[in-house]
Amino acid sequence: MRRPSALKIALAHAGLSAIALAVLYPVLWVLKMALTPSQAFSLDPSPIPADPSLANFADLVGATDMDGNYLFFRQLWNSVAVALATTVIGVGLATTAAYAFSRFSFRGRKAGMNLLLVTQMFPGVVMMIPLYIILERLALLDTLSGLALVYATTAVPFCVWMLKGYFDTIPRELEEAAVMDGMGRLAIFRRIVLPLARPGIVVTALFSFMTAWNEFILAATFMSDPGMFTLPVALQRFVGDYSTEWGRFAAGAVLVSIPVMGLFFALQRHLVGGLTAGGVKG
Numbered sequence: 001m002r003r004p005s006a007l008k009i010a011l012a013h014a015g016l017s018a019i020a021l022a023v024l025y026p027v028l029w030v031l032k033m034a035l036t037p038s039q040a041f042s043l044d045p046s047p048i049p050a051d052p053s054l055a056n057f058a059d060l061v062g063a064t065d066m067d068g069n070y071l072f073f074r075q076l077w078n079s080v081a082v083a084l085a086t087t088v089i090g091v092g093l094a095t096t097a098a099y100a101f102s103r104f105s106f107r108g109r110k111a112g113m114n115l116l117l118v119t120q121m122f123p124g125v126v127m128m129i130p131l132y133i134i135l136e137r138l139a140l141l142d143t144l145s146g147l148a149l150v151y152a153t154t155a156v157p158f159c160v161w162m163l164k165g166y167f168d169t170i171p172r173e174l175e176e177a178a179v180m181d182g183m184g185r186l187a188i189f190r191r192i193v194l195p196l197a198r199p200g201i202v203v204t205a206l207f208s209f210m211t212a213w214n215e216f217i218l219a220a221t222f223m224s225d226p227g228m229f230t231l232p233v234a235l236q237r238f239v240g241d242y243s244t245e246w247g248r249f250a251a252g253a254v255l256v257s258i259p260v261m262g263l264f265f266a267l268q269r270h271l272v273g274g275l276t277a278g279g280v281k282g
Helices: 006-035 055-061 071-103 109-119 124-137 144-168 172-180 185-196 198-214 217-222 231-236 246-266 268-275
Strands: none
Touching (some): 006 055, 006 246, 055 246, 071 109, 071 144, 071 185, 071 198, 071 231, 109 144, 124 144, 124 217, 144 198, 144 217, 217 231
């Protein structure tokens, strides 16, 4: 193949640089707002802060309740606990269910998969009133366990569909060979299928974690105690009826994004394998 000319390479790099700048500009602009002490909405298009300061981050992290307890760290723990519980419940129940849908033939198999798909067609706000009544009857309002159970109701169907598709890409011949060696179904699932499905499980767990981490409407409805707020709900208090504390809101948005960014960087090796699984056969 003939090597492309220097002009084509330069144009390609210039185009990629322009695309990268367009994608990163909103992030840099939010970071500029977070580093600007003023709470006014800046109309300056430059993403570089004129007088950078960490005052907004200090105000956000140092906020306390009436008893003197730091709210940010409590709300951070709430978000982490709810997101982890949702991920564990969703992925834990979905792995066995997805494996059954992928490997076994039974009555109602297709109808069950279609039913799980139908549940994904309705937004969470449609179920908000019945879920509120259920949590109230079970005395789970303003509790992290109740919020995690609500998130799990939407996480399980999503995880089943994601993992079922990944289990379908694992060759059945590997399991048949293990059966010939005398290995039981549970051992095959635990020692062969789960290790091979690790990229798909990681991707599914990450999406489940992100959904629970970023969800706002249900958390704002079921939680009324500031000490039980998750971080997205806590950020909403900076948006008032007549004014908005843009600097602190931007600082909070940056802090909320850091854990998810860290997960992406830590799991990027598995993400590439999980997202491209099934794209190539042979």
